[in-house]
Amino acid sequence: EVQLLESGGGLVQPGGSLRLSCAASRFSFSTYAMTWVRQAPGKGLEWVTGISVSGDSTYYTDSVKGRFTISRDNSKNTLYLQMNSLRAEDTALYFCAKEHRIRSVRGYFDSWGQGTLVTVSS
Amino acid sequence: DIQMTQSPSSLSASVGDRVTITCRASQGISNSLAWYQQKPGKAPKLLLYDASRLERGVPSRFSGSGSGTDYTLTINSLQPEDFATYYCQQYYSIPPWTFGQGTKVEMK
Numbered sequence: 001e002v003q004l005l006e007s008g009g010g011l012v013q014p015g016g017s018l019r020l021s022c023a024a025s026r027f028s029f030s031t032y033a034m035t036w037v038r039q040a041p042g043k044g045l046e047w048v049t050g051i052s053v054s055g056d057s058t059y060y061t062d063s064v065k066g067r068f069t070i071s072r073d074n075s076k077n078t079l080y081l082q083m084n085s086l087r088a089e090d091t092a093l094y095f096c097a098k099e100h101r102i103r104s105v106r107g108y109f110d111s112w113g114q115g116t117l118v119t120v121s122s
Numbered sequence: 123d124i125q126m127t128q129s130p131s132s133l134s135a136s137v138g139d140r141v142t143i144t145c146r147a148s149q150g151i152s153n154s155l156a157w158y159q160q161k162p163g164k165a166p167k168l169l170l171y172d173a174s175r176l177e178r179g180v181p182s183r184f185s186g187s188g189s190g191t192d193y194t195l196t197i198n199s200l201q202p203e204d205f206a207t208y209y210c211q212q213y214y215s216i217p218p219w220t221f222g223q224g225t226k227v228e229m230k
Contacts, residue, residue, distance in 0.1 A: 037166075045158075045166060045209055045221040059217035062123075095165055107213025108156035110177065112165035 002027045002111035004096050009116030016086050020116055022079040022096030027111075030074035033099035035109060036081050038092035038118075048094070049081065053103055063089075086120045093117050124148050124212050128222035134230040141197040143225045145210035150190045154214040157186055157195045160224075161206045169208075170195070197227075205229055 008020040022034070035050040049070040050059045058070050069082040079096050094116050097109035125148040135141050145155065153173040158166040168177045170186040173193055183198040197204055210222040 044224045045160075045211070047211070047217070047219045047221065050217060050219075061218040097165075100168065100171060107154070107217065107219045108168065108171045108211065109166075110168045112167075114165055 002098060004098065004111060004113035006094065006096050006113045006116035009094065009118045011119045011121065012086055013122050014087060014120055016120070017082070017084045018086065018118060020081040020083065020094055020096075020118070022081075022113055024077045024079065024096075024098070027098070028102075029072075029077040031102050033105045034070075034072060034079045035097050035099065036070065036079075037095045037097055037109070037112075038090075039095070039115070040089075040092045043092075046092075050099075050105065050107075051079070052105055057105065059105075083118070086118075088120050091118060091120045123218055124151065124214060124220055126210055126212055126220050126222040128208075128210055128225050130225060131223065132226040132228060134228050135200050136230045137200055137202055139200045141200050141204075141227060143195045143208055143210075143227075145188075145193045145195070145222050147191045147193075147212055147214075151212045151214035153189060154212055155186070155188070155193050156211045156213065157184075158209045158211065159204075159206045160209065166209065200227070 003025045005023045036048045051070045067085045071080045098111040100110040127146045155173045156171045157169045160166045174186040207226045
């Protein structure tokens with residue numbers, strides 16, 4: 001069974017930075033696109049960013065462009081999310097998720113981690 | 123960006139009921155639609171993709187239909203484990219991909 005384990009969340013002041021990690025196992029990480037989805041407390045799901053298999057293509061929702069950077073290290077089976085200039089509205093549970101189809105960026109996700117909580121507050 | 127509107131936002135149902143949730147896109151999405159189930163404190167679970175394709179391991183009481191801008195998730199004979207929140211998500215063309223606001227299915 002696919003395993004995705006997020007880490008790196010925590011409490012950070014507005015304007016601060018945080019780096020999330022997602023350790024993947026039990027599947028061929030280097031052959032699947034990956035994504036981050038977030039969920040503010042008591043709210044719905046919001047797609048944040050995605051990355052292709054090789055990492056040469058990345059995609060962002062408008063509200064995080066220029067502040068967040070997604071990356072991956074296929075040698076370490078790990079996905080990252082560097083978050084800078086954090087705002088209160090970035091407070092959420094951040095899930096990493098695996099693309100359904102191998103070697104493809106289709107945009108729907110069949111395996112999810114349990115999430116890591118980011119709280120932006122002074 | 124494509125906006126997704128789900129209805130209703132919540133509903134009450136009993137075990138054995140047939141439940142229907144609707145998702146409307148702000149433009150045609152050519153069946154590029156997924157449905158997820160989320161239980162409290164848990165990660166979302168993919169139920170269907172391409173509007174009507176059942177994900178492996180998902181019970182056949184879940185089905186999806188629709189075309190163009192309007193799509194439906196149907197749960198036939200609701201089971202106790204189906205009480206949860208359901209989200210639609212479009213993945214038409216380039217990102218951003220967007221979710222509906224969710225439909226909470228509660229026990230009557």
